[in-house]
Amino acid sequence: MYIVGEEEVEALAQVVRSGALFRYGVGGECDRFEARYAEWLGTKHVALTSSGTFALTASLIALGIGPGDEVLVPAHTYMATATSVLAAGAIPVIVDVDESITIDPLAVEAAIGPRTKAVVPVHMWGAACDMDAIMEIAKRRGLKVIEDTCQGVGGGYKGRKLGTIGDIGAFSFNFYKNMTAGEGGAICTADDAIAERARCAIDPCHFYWTGRDQDSKPFAHNGGRASELVGAMLNVQLDRLPGMIAAMQAERRQILDGTKHLGNLGLKVAKMNSPDDDCAAHAMFQLPTAEAAQTFASVFPSVISGKTGRHTYTEWDQVLMGEGAGHPEMNPYNMAANKDCRRAYSKDMCARSLDILNRTVMVPTHPKHGPAEIEAIIHNIDVAARVALGDMDRKDAKLREADPLDARKFDMPKD
Ligand SMILES: Cc1ncc(COP(=O)(O)O)c(C=O)c1O
Incomplete structure (x- = not known):
């Protein structure tokens, strides 16, 4: 989620009035955001x-991944994680998630x-992966680590910011994310050479504006530059971010505390790899069966992780169909260099993930929830869990007014 107020309107208006909408030469907002965000993350480089x-x-591309390479991606993510691997010419290999609904380190090792x-x-969903285990495996087995932090903006892992632990991190600032400019994204890295290659992919002509280190070899790529409007908006959004994350963390703590008695009935809190640091965008629970999860969600409207319609590998049509590019010769699945990569997928290949995801319900937090709404959410979880677990008759289920999804409407009140 995100919050937008008058400050963003003013920041955008200033850029429009100045006429300096291009980041190089005339602007300054993108540069300012990149420097501030890098400092906030505790890393060296950010590129919008x-x-x-x-x-x-x-x-x-910055890491040199391309044809002939396999990249492990989790069974549960937005399809862009897998399609970006194809855009680099490599092949995504899909591996299971565990009860944290993030990639299972054991499955990574096995794959x-x-x-x-x-x-x-x-x-x-803002939940941190088990980065200690993943980094240990990656180091021992010689893998590069790209943290897809598109849904984890502002979150952390054991005191470090998400995105800064692997070789490179990628963020999204689209409409649904913790910071937004409508659309937008960024990479972050501590490595100068990786940063330079990423900047070349983002704008192959950026050397013209920023000068070129003669040691770095430019290459052609399509480019995906940000505008000053994006930079200006994100400079305001960054000021809001720490408060939002802290509010969501406090809300999740209250929800988990207020519902812990339901553990005896069979409502399990989903595994958290860094409960004090992650985004806490949801309180996540696992029920014993998919049917129980459906019942829970039918009583108290909440999201079943495996039923969002677009975040599970069974829904990534292009990948399952082997349509890796718009032109057959550019399709990594057809490339000779990829002939030894694993390219076969089936809808039941990650049955364990499907089982976990279909049993996981996610109750969203929101920075604007007040004490009454949080109390109502706790009550509603109690009621839904009792019905789902056979401890209450559905006709006795009385919800309180606190639709957490409603708080995500995009006409957020102005600050
Ligand atoms: C996990 C994940 N990866 C990648 C993306 C792609 O980001 P964008 O929509 O900004 O291209 C998203 C966006 O929804 C995402 O949730």
């Missing part, structure tokens, strides 16, 4: 892009083959 998808593609070059842990 036009989208999170492009940030992922630029990240893979590594002779062609595997990288892994993309996705901090899904």
Whole structure:
């Protein structure tokens, strides 16, 4: 989610009035955001892009991933995680998630083959991946790590900011994310050479504006540059971010505390890899069966992770169909260099993930929830869990007014 107020309107108006909408030469907002965000993240480089998808593609290209390489991606993520691998010419290999609904380190280890070059842990729904385990495997087995932090903007892992732990991190600032400019994205890295290659992918002509380090070899790419409007808006959004994350963390703590008695009935809190640091965008629970999860969601409208319609590998049509590009010769699935990569997918290949995802319900938090709404959410979870777990008759289920999804409407009140 995001919050937008008058400050954003004013920041955008200033850029429009100044006429300096291009980041190079005339602007300054993108540069300012990149420097501030890098400092806030605690890393060296941030480079803005036009989208999170492009940030992922630029990240893979920056790391030299391409034809002949396999990249491990989780069974549960927005399809851009997998399609960006294809955009780099490599092949995504889909691996299971665990009860945190993020990539399972054991599945990562088991999936590594002779062609595997990288892994993309996705901090899904703001929940942090098990980065200690993933980094240990990556180091031992020689894999690059690209953190897909598109849904984890502002979150952390054991005191470090999400996106800064692997070789490179990719962020999205689209309409649904914790910081937004409508569209937008960024990469972050501590490595000068990786940053330079990413900047070249983002704008092959950026040397013209910023000068070129003669040691770095430019290459052609499509480009996905950000405008000053994006930079200006994100400079305001960054000021809001820490308060939003803290509010969501406090709300989730209250929800988990207020519902812990339901553990005895069989409502499990989903595994959290860094409960004090992640975005806490949802309180996540696992029910014993998919049917129980459906009942829970039918009583108290909430999201079943496996039923969003677009975040599970069974819904990534292009990938399952082997349509990896618009032209057959550019399709990584047809490339000779990829003939030894694993290219077969089936809808039941990650049955364990499907089981977990279809049993997981996500109750969204929101920075604007007040004490009454949080109390109502706790009450509603109690009622829904009792009905789902056979401890209450559905006719006795009385919800309180607090539709958490309603708080995500996009006409947020002005600050
Ligand atoms: C996990 C994940 N990766 C990548 C993306 C792509 O970001 P964008 O929509 O900015 O291209 C998204 C966006 O929804 C996402 O949720």
